[in-house]
Amino acid sequence: MEKFHTVTGLVAPLDRANVDTDAIIPKQFLKSIKRSGFGQNLFDEWRYLDHGEPGMDPIKRQPNPEFVLNQPRYQGAQILLARANFGCGSSREHAPWSLQDFGFRVIIAPSFADIFFNNCFKIGLLPIILDATVLDRLFEEVKSTAGYCLTVDLQKQTVVTPKNEAFGFTVDAFRKHCLVNGLDEIGLTLQHTEKIKQFEQKRRTEQPWLFM
Numbered sequence: 001m002e003k004f005h006t007v008t009g010l011v012a013p014l015d016r017a018n019v020d021t022d023a024i025i026p027k028q029f030l031k032s033i034k035r036s037g038f039g040q041n042l043f044d045e046w047r048y049l050d051h052g053e054p055g056m057d058p059i060k061r062q063p064n065p066e067f068v069l070n071q072p073r074y075q076g077a078q079i080l081l082a083r084a085n086f087g088c089g090s091s092r093e094h095a096p097w098s099l100q101d102f103g104f105r106v107i108i109a110p111s112f113a114d115i116f117f118n119n120c121f122k123i124g125l126l127p128i129i130l131d132a133t134v135l136d137r138l139f140e141e142v143k144s145t146a147g148y149c150l151t152v153d154l155q156k157q158t159v160v161t162p163k164n165e166a167f168g169f170t171v172d173a174f175r176k177h178c179l180v181n182g183l184d185e186i187g188l189t190l191q192h193t194e195k196i197k198q199f200e201q202k203r204r205t206e207q208p209w210l211f212m
Contacts, residue, residue, distance in 0.1 A: 001124040003182035007105050008151040009078030012068055013142045019082060020089030021116065025098040029054055038094055039101030073146050081138055082109040087116025096120045106152050110135055121175045122184060128159060128169045154179060
């Protein structure tokens with residue numbers, strides 16, 4: 001998992017509340033567990049005017065020019081602004097996978113669905129909760145300023161605007177440790193490799209019939 005320290009990135013505003021995981025990545029694309037390749041179908045029903053199916057070439061499809069992520073000024077955005085209850089609906093892990101694969105590293109919203117929120121941390125995608133009034137201001141600034149960027153500093157737990165105004169956010173200490181050090185659940189387990197080997201050797205000696 002990629003380490004997360006500080007990200008300064010272009011911001012894209014998704015001005016919709018209660019965005020569910022089926023909108024983030026529709027069900028017909030949930031046919032792989034590779035964690036990659038989902039970005040092209042992120043928000044598929046909103047990004048395209050035609051119906052999407054697995055295997056379709058995105059270059060040959062009909063993009064929706066009205067959808068925010070199709071607008072040239074937001075191309076390459078790494079930070080997504082969202083509204084309340086982002087990631088609600090089913091618990092599919094593909095939702096944060098698709099956001100990360102598209103290029104997002106940070107999602108900022110007033111609230112998140114619990115399972116989606118937890119799944120983000122598992123892959124190094126940082127979900128940040130800020131007050132709704134702060135989000136209102138950020139949405140206004142993003143929409144009125146082309147090339148609007150924010151700086152997210154995980155160590156300091158701050159979101160800093162181009163005017164150097166800082167907003168603090170909270171993050172669980174253990175999750176912060178994992179993000180800063182690039183440790184997913186597998187990485188955490190591998191930190192105890194020697195202890196695992198010792199346990200297996202002991203078990204092989206005490207319970208040899210398990211290995212026959």
